[in-house]
Amino acid sequence: MSVVKISASEVNKLRKQTGAGMMDCKKALKEAEGDFEKAIEILRKKGQKVAAKRADRQATEGVAVAKVSNDGTKGITLVLSCETDFVAKNEDFVAFANSIADLALANMPAKVEDLLGLSLNGLTVADNLIDQVGKIGEKIEVSQYEKLEGALVVPYIHAGNKIGVLVGLNQEGNDEIIGAGKDVAMQVAAMKPIAVDEDSIDEATKQKEMEIGREQARAEGRPEQILDRIAEGKLKKFYQENTLVHQKFVKDNSQTVKSYLNSVSKGLKVENFKRLAIG
Secondary structure, three states, X not given: OOOXXXXXXXXXXXXXXXXXXXXHHHHHHHHOOOOHHXXXXXXXXXXXHHHHHHOOOOOOEEEEEEEEOOOOOEEEEEEEEEOOHHHHOOXXXXXXXXXXXXXXXXXXXXXXXXXXXXXXXXXXHHHHHHHHHHHHOOXXXXXXXXXXXXXXXXXXXXXXXXXEEEEEEOOOOOHHHHHHHHHHHHHHHHHOOOEOOHHHOOHHHHHHHHHHHHHHHHHOOOOHHHHHHHHHHHHHHHHHHHEHHHOEEOOEEEEEHHHHHHHXXXXXXXXXXEEEEOO
């Protein structure tokens, strides 16, 4: 009796079509003696039929979770996506999202792919997701994931689990500093800054904004010799509107986020932040 050889490309093709795990696909192809369609049927019998059907669907609803360690020095935020708001509000779905978040916090994986390979309830997270697809009947995936470490990391969940934020501060937390971190996290959720400060913005973005400023001034008929100066002024305004520390503090527009933090504790600064949103 001849043994059918299964190539890696065949396994990968089956995996892409069904969303099943690599080893499951390999076993199914061996059991089906290389028959691709039969292998798909074998996987479907394992509860993966729905996953194959939903692979191309848009998962634009879901739950955002943000969690930090007990000592407040590290945190994670992730989005577990699904197709409908009805599922997103389901208690079991929210609990499943939190179980993945707890696992992520305990292990601090570098990226989503690493998180999917971790073990949860005896299966990988990836296989747990497939099981959930089979049970719920919608596409479900960990669509976003970020981690953050620092002297103090403060979490915030906004708008009914639609936005997850982490803010990293440079000082260890007492109640007042933790409260300030929460205020800044709310600022991040509401105002969507693109960076902590101007030094955190990449050079390509700065040059793009400078060119936009020049073109706007040129269209207004301003002399060529002052275009750069005008563009620099517009770039400064761009920083004020789009970088966290230079934004006006939402709870008190008379001061910036930077000055607010310094008023809470001298030298208190935002080191980094992460913001994830549904959709």
